Amino acid sequence: MSLIKNPLIIALDVDTVEEAVNLVDGLEPYAGAFKVGMQFYNSVGPETIRILKRKNVSVFVDLKLHDIPNTVAGAARVIARHGASILNVHAAGGSTMMRAAAEAARDEAERAGVDHPQVVAVTVLTSIDQRMFNDEIGIPGAIRERVVSWAKMAKEAGLDGVVASPREITAIREACGTDFVIITPGVRPAGAVVNDQKRTMTPGDAVRLGATYLVVGRPVIAAPDPVEAAKAILREIS
Numbered sequence: 525m526s527l528i529k530n531p532l533i534i535a536l537d538v539d540t541v542e543e544a545v546n547l548v549d550g551l552e553p554y555a556g557a558f559k560v561g562m563q564f565y566n567s568v569g570p571e572t573i574r575i576l577k578r579k580n581v582s583v584f585v586d587l588k589l590h591d592i593p594n595t596v597a598g599a600a601r602v603i604a605r606h607g608a609s610i611l612n613v614h615a616a617g618g619s620t621m622m623r624a625a626a627e628a629a630r631d632e633a634e635r636a637g638v639d640h641p642q643v644v645a646v647t648v649l650t651s652i653d654q655r656m657f658n659d660e661i662g663i664p665g666a667i668r669e670r671v672v673s674w675a676k677m678a679k680e681a682g683l684d685g686v687v688a689s690p691r692e693i694t695a696i697r698e699a700c701g702t703d704f705v706i707i708t709p710g711v712r713p714a715g716a717v718v719n720d721q722k723r724t725m726t727p728g729d730a731v732r733l734g735a736t737y738l739v740v741g742r743p744v745i746a747a748p749d750p751v752e753a754a755k756a757i758l759r760e761i762s
């Protein structure tokens with residue numbers, strides 16, 4: 525079941541509740557969900573999730589958990605209890621860690637009587653290019669092959685999907701099927717500034733290739749008119 529009403533997820537990369545609430549109030553009709561990431565969460569804490577839930581919007585808690593299985597399972601349990609619709613862990617934490625997170629989130633959602641969150645694995649960050657991947661991180665081979673292999677491992681471990689660049693959508697769909705959730709950041713409308721993103725694509729192309737959800741931050745939240753920027757993205761993908 526999808527907990528999210530349209531594919532556009534807005535990243536609330538802000539420091540304050542006031543900034544977040546202003547964005548949510550304006551963008552709520554155009555966004556499927558709002559993403560709380562490490563900036564907003566570390567500034568305000570778990571209250572961020574409760575504030576958004578009170579506004580009746582779906583929340584993606586993007587804390588990219590990566591630790592030993594017991595610690596990650598504990599954190600996934602807490603995030604599920606808060607009512608997240610999506611939470612994520614790093615695929616590089618391995619299959620035991622991923623399985624522990626997925627099971628903990630499901631068990632806790634059941635116990636607390638809230639919807640099961642979708643648990644997804646972060647593959648290779650969209651800010652990493654092929655050279656950085658091989659020379660700096662030290663993993664040999666093509667990024668696409670690593671992403672597909674992590675996506676298959678995530679599926680085996682009982683996760684609902686992955687976070688990946690739009691450039692890997694086709695290969696992931698082939699390997700993991702139509703029901704597998706693919707969340708793509710690194711989305712930039714034609715002509716927009718790419719910032720620190722490397723493996724980018726336009727929203728229209730990402731959806732045509734089969735992205736389940738798009739995560740967009742600065743092209744909307746830093747736009748002179750965030751509502752107009754979100755509407756333009758929705759027009760492009762519809």
Ligand code: C5P
Binds near residue numbers: 537649688709710740
């Ligand atoms: O501003 P921008 O659209 O680049 O923001 C993308 C958002 O997606 C950020 O909140 C970032 O933390 C997140 N992200 C992610 N996984 C990636 C790349 C970005 O969750 N691979």
